[in-house]
Amino acid sequence: MLRNIAKKIYHSLPDTFYHQITYYRIFKKLPNLSRPLLFSEKILARNMKPKKIYTKLADKLQVREYIEGVIGEKYLINLYGTSEELTYAVYKNLPNAFVVKANHGSGFNEVVFDKTKTNYEDLYELTSSWLNCNFYKMTKEKHYDAIKPCLIFEELLLVGDSVPNDLKFHCFNKDGVIKVFIQVDYSRFGVHRRDIFDCDWNRTEIRLGLRNNPEPMLKPKMLEEMVSLATRIANQFSYVRVDFYEVGDKIYFGELTFTPGGGLCQMRPPTVQREWGSYFED
Template sequence: MTTIKSAPFDGDAPASAPRHKEATLSEDRVPAEASRVAIDPYQLPQRSVPTIKRIKEAAKTLLPDSLFLSLLHHKCIGRYPNLVRPVTFNEKILQRNLRPDPRYIELTDKLRVREYIAAKIGAEHLIPLVATPEVFTREVFDALPNAFVMKANHGSSFVEVVRDKSDTSFEKLKRRAEQWLAIDFYDIARERHYCTIKPRIFFEHLLLDARGQIPADFKVHCFGGQAGPPILYILVISDRFGSATHGDVYDANWNHLDIAIGFYKRSAKPAPRPANLESVLDAAAALSEDFDYVRVDLYAPDNHVYFGELTFTPGAGVLPFTPDRIDYEWGKLLT
C-alpha cells in the first residue's frame, strides 16, 4: 500500500497566447443552461445578471489574460492576486492558467486521459464508454442504453445524467450537446491548456452503487507527489445531483476538517469511513506521482474505485476557502 502523508492545518513551458472571443463571463464558469449539475463545487451562486452588467462582463473578455484574472480573483476572493510572487494556493493556480505545463492539455481532455489512466492504474478503473460519436445523430441516440451519462471532454460541469431514456429525447440532448460544443472553455477563466482541446461529446455507463444511487465524488487534492508520498486532502461531494448536496473535507486519516471549499455546505456530521478508503488513496497517489500538485477525482461505489478526471487548475484560481487562511496554508504545500 502507498504511504500517505497528511499535513495538519496551521495558522514550465509557456502556452502560446490564445485568441480572445466575445464571450460573456457570467457568475458561473459554465452557463446554467449548459449543464445539469445541480451544484458545482466551484461555482458561484446563480443569480440573474442585468444587461449593463452583462455588457461590462463581455468587455472584460478583451482584457489581457493577466489583468482579466486579477479582476476575476478580486471579484471572487476579495483581494488582488500577486502574480509575480504568488503565495496563496489560488495565486499559484492562476500562474498555471497563464503558463500551463504542456502535459495538461492531453490529461485534461476527458477522452485522451483514459489511455494515461489505464497505463498508470489499470483499465478496470475507467468508467466504461458507451459511445464516442464524431457527430451525435438520432442513430447514436437510438443505440444508447436505457441509462447513461452524456459528457463533453473539453471543460468542467458538462454532465447530463439520464436514468431513463424515455424521460428525455434526442432533440433535447442534441440541443444540450450543441450548447456545450459551442463553449470555448478558455473564455470562461483563461485556463490556457483548454485552448487546443477539440470539443467532443461522449457517453458513459451510468455508475451506481448497490443502493442504486450515484456515488459520492471524491476530489482528492494531492500535493508533493513528485517528491515522495503525497499529502492528500479529500473533498467529498455527496448527493451532487440531488437536493441535499454537501461538500466535506477529510484528511488521509478520515478526520473531518472544519473547512469549506467553494460554496458547498459541510455535513452536520462526518460520513462513515469508506471501507475501501485505502484503495482510493492508493489510486490518487499513483496518479499524482508525476506532478507537484493535481486534483484526482474518483468514485468509490461499494468495493470499486473508478476514475473521474484530473484537474490541474481547480476553481481556475478563484476558489474560495473557508476559513480564508486555508488559501495560504495550501499555498505553502504547492511549490
C-alpha cells in the same frame, strides 16, 4: 444589452488583466502573480502558464489512456462510445441509462436515468451548447484552449438509486513527500454539500465554497487503495486533484484536475490558503 456588451469586453481582456479583476471580485484583493504563495494564487498562475501535459490530461477522453498506463484499465468507467455530435443514430444505440459528457471543460455532463423519459431534442440542444462553447474563453484556463471538443458516453454508476458521492483527492507533492486531502461532494443533483477529510478519514474544519454535510460520509471501504492510486498518479505532478467513485467493491476513476475552480473557490478558515499553497512548488 449594456450588460452583454460589458460581459463581452470583460471576457476579451488579456488573460492577466482578466484574472486579476476576477480574483479581486472574489477575494477583494489583487493576487501576487510574480511570487504566488497562496493556493489560489498558484492555481491562477497555472491558468495563464500551464504545462503542456495539462491539456492532454484535462481532456476527459485522452486522460483514459494515461490512467490505463499508470494504474490499469480496470479502474476506467465503461465507455459506450464518443461522437462529435449527438445524432439520433448515436442516441438510439445508447442503453436506457447512461451519462453523457463533453471532454473539454467542467460542468458539461448530464445523467440520463431513463431514456424513455428523456427528450432527444432537448438533449441535442444541451450537448450542442457544450460543443459550441470554448471553455477557455469562459474561464481563461489556458490549457483547455487546445482540447478538441467531443461527446463521451459512459455507463451510469449507481449506489442504490442514486449517483455515488464524488471523492476528490487533492494531492500535493513537495520534495517527494505527498500530502493528501479528500474532498467529498454530496448530492450533486440535489442539495449540494461538501466535506474535506484527511487521508485517515477525519473530517477537517476546512470548507471549500459549500456548507458541510449534516452527516459526514462513512469511511469508504476502499479508502486505502484509493489513496494509493491517487499518490501513484500524483507522483508525476506538484499538485493534482484525482477524482474517484466507489461503487460496491469497485473503484472507478473520474478525472484529473489541475486548476480546480480556476483558483477562485473561497476557503475557510483563511489560513488554509497559505497552508495548501506551502505544500507545492510549480
